[in-house]
Amino acid sequence: ASNSRQLRLVFFPHLAHGHLIPTVDMARLFARLGVKVTVATTPLNALLFAHIIQRDKESGFDICARVMKFAAEEVGLPPGCENASSLTSQQMTSKFLMAVDLLRLPLEELLEELRPDCLVADAMFPWATDIAIKFGIPRLVFHGTSCFALCVAHSLVRHEPFRNVASESELFDVPALPHQIKMTRSQLPDYMKEKTETVVKRLMNQVMQSDSSSYGVVVNSFHELEPAYSEHYSKVMGRKAWFVGPVSLCNNDKKDKAERGNAPSISTHECLRWLDSKKPNSVLYVCFGSIFRTRGARLNEIAKGLEASGQDFIWVVRKVDDDEEKEEWLPEGFEERIKGKGLIVRGWAAQVAILEHEAVGGFMSHCGWNSTIESIAAGVPMVTWPLCAEQFSNEKLVTDVLKIGVGVGAKVWRRWTDESVAEGEISMEDIERAVSRVMVGEEGDEMRNRARELKNVAREAVDEVIRETCRRWRLCLGVTNGTGVFEDIVNQ
Ligand code: UDP
Numbered sequence: 277a278s279n280s281r282q283l284r285l286v287f288f289p290h291l292a293h294g295h296l297i298p299t300v301d302m303a304r305l306f307a308r309l310g311v312k313v314t315v316a317t318t319p320l321n322a323l324l325f326a327h328i329i330q331r332d333k334e335s336g337f338d339i340c341a342r343v344m345k346f347a348a349e350e351v352g353l354p355p356g357c358e359n360a361s362s363l364t365s366q367q368m369t370s371k372f373l374m375a376v377d378l379l380r381l382p383l384e385e386l387l388e389e390l391r392p393d394c395l396v397a398d399a400m401f402p403w404a405t406d407i408a409i410k411f412g413i414p415r416l417v418f419h420g421t422s423c424f425a426l427c428v429a430h431s432l433v434r435h436e437p438f439r440n441v442a443s444e445s446e447l448f449d450v451p452a453l454p455h456q457i458k459m460t461r462s463q464l465p466d467y468m469k470e471k472t473e474t475v476v477k478r479l480m481n482q483v484m485q486s487d488s489s490s491y492g493v494v495v496n497s498f499h500e501l502e503p504a505y506s507e508h509y510s511k512v513m514g515r516k517a518w519f520v521g522p523v524s525l526c527n528n529d530k531k532d533k534a535e536r537g538n539a540p541s542i543s544t545h546e547c548l549r550w551l552d553s554k555k556p557n558s559v560l561y562v563c564f565g566s567i568f569r570t571r572g573a574r575l576n577e578i579a580k581g582l583e584a585s586g587q588d589f590i591w592v593v594r595k596v597d598d599d600e601e602k603e604e605w606l607p608e609g610f611e612e613r614i615k616g617k618g619l620i621v622r623g624w625a626a627q628v629a630i631l632e633h634e635a636v637g638g639f640m641s642h643c644g645w646n647s648t649i650e651s652i653a654a655g656v657p658m659v660t661w662p663l664c665a666e667q668f669s670n671e672k673l674v675t676d677v678l679k680i681g682v683g684v685g686a687k688v689w690r691r692w693t694d695e696s697v698a699e700g701e702i703s704m705e706d707i708e709r710a711v712s713r714v715m716v717g718e719e720g721d722e723m724r725n726r727a728r729e730l731k732n733v734a735r736e737a738v739d740e741v742i743r744e745t746c747r748r749w750r751l752c753l754g755v756t757n758g759t760g761v762f763e764d765i766v767n768q
Pocket of ligand 1 (some may be wrong): 563624625
């Protein structure tokens with residue numbers, strides 16, 4: 277290859293909105309730096325961002341999507357079931373993972389054809405490291421979470437502190453971390469606690485192994501947000517991490533902000549106009565991500581808690597699909613009473629555009645990492661209600677380390693396909709109390725001020741990524757061996 281050859285990267289995101297959205301942001305960022313970028317995914321997932329890629333292409337950036345067949349029918353999934361958000365049972369989850377496994381061959385074919393300089397593949401594809409090795413290129417892993425959560429997970433797996441407690445609710449220290457972090461067994465996933473091997477446990481073990489044999493990780497976060505964990509990750513765990521976030525800040529265009537993921541269920545214009553009529557910091561935005569759906573009891577408690585808090589709110593509701601049309605989950609007369617005070621969005625909202633509106637003063641969230649980092653990038657403090665995955669870790673970062681949020685008191689880890697909610701798990705009083713602490717009074721203002729400071733640092737961090745990476749890429753453009761290219765960038 278000649279010295280002036282344009283660098284080429286292949287991005288291979290996991291098939292879930294929380295991974296697709298930031299990966300596409302990242303890919304677009306690299307395309308803006310003059311890199312030739314390909315995003316490889318399945319047909320329906322490609323449709324989610326086809327229009328954004330098309331716009332970028334028309335603006336002259338070298339970016340394209342490559343569509344791979346998803347073998348849903350071969351493994352017995354309903355046709356069209358290509359995204360984690362369409363899974364509603366554990367059985368579907370196992371079949372989905374089988375179909376995901378069948379993407380190996382199309383990925384190999386793609387690398388054979390494109391011969392990229394590097395593969396950025398999601399952690400959920402542990403086999404991607406071996407494929408990259410076969411083609412002699414570095415593989416970077418994208419986990420879609422914070423560096424903090426990676427450190428917590430590493431400590432939990434290595435030291436197993438949860439084996440020494442007497443009950444599910446007894447607090448234990450997560451050992452050997454820069455801060456004292458306390459958790460309970462009930463906040464951990466089954467696969468971590470169980471000793472017998474399950475499909476998910478096997479996958480998680482493979483993910484960890486492939487992590488350590490890969491080149492390093494890219495993290496949608498910024499060093500200044502979690503400096504102690506950034507150091508811990510590289511010095512104690514001995515791994516390379518490259519911070520490129522918050523990637524949501526790369527969407528400067530209004531259209532881009534409004535069109536990440538699904539089409540909004542309510543026009544973004546209408547939503548923002550509603551917010552225009554509200555005072556600064558007076559509205560709570562409530563949304564639990566792209567996957568989790570809930571039934572009656574929890575929704576009812578949220579409705580009552582929101583009403584009791586007296587705050588204005590935008591509430592994004594994703595219900596279980598087969599729920600009857602009549603919305604019995606709402607307290608009687610609720611919608612009538614909240615008219616003008618609350619906006620219920622049934623389906624999908626333009627989250628980043630909403631969070632950035634000055635009327636929004638708080639975000640009640642499940643602490644998915646994208647939602648968390650988007651809240652930080654918008655300078656908005658949080659009411660935290662983690663449900664599963666590493667969301668309990670993200671909550672600790674927000675409430676205990678950064679001190680920009682208050683928890684509702686979630687104690688139990690749930691599968692995302694869990695439809696049952698233990699009655700009384702979180703009461704309307706818990707919700708009202710946490711909302712008031714964030715939205716009203718001095719404590720809330722202090723959290724808001726800290727969140728604002730982080731927002732400013734976040735903006736600078738992304739600008740720095742763009743400036744520095746440009747410089748480093750230029751420096752490295754002549755290096756034809758892929759591993760050499762990344763040596764310079766990752767070891768900054
Ligand atoms: N999101 C959105 N509108 C919605 C729900 C979600 O734009 O109504 C976006 C949100 O901005 C974030 C992603 O979907 O980028 C959700 O990712 P997160 O990690 O927060 O949660 P997950 O969906 O993975 O549980």
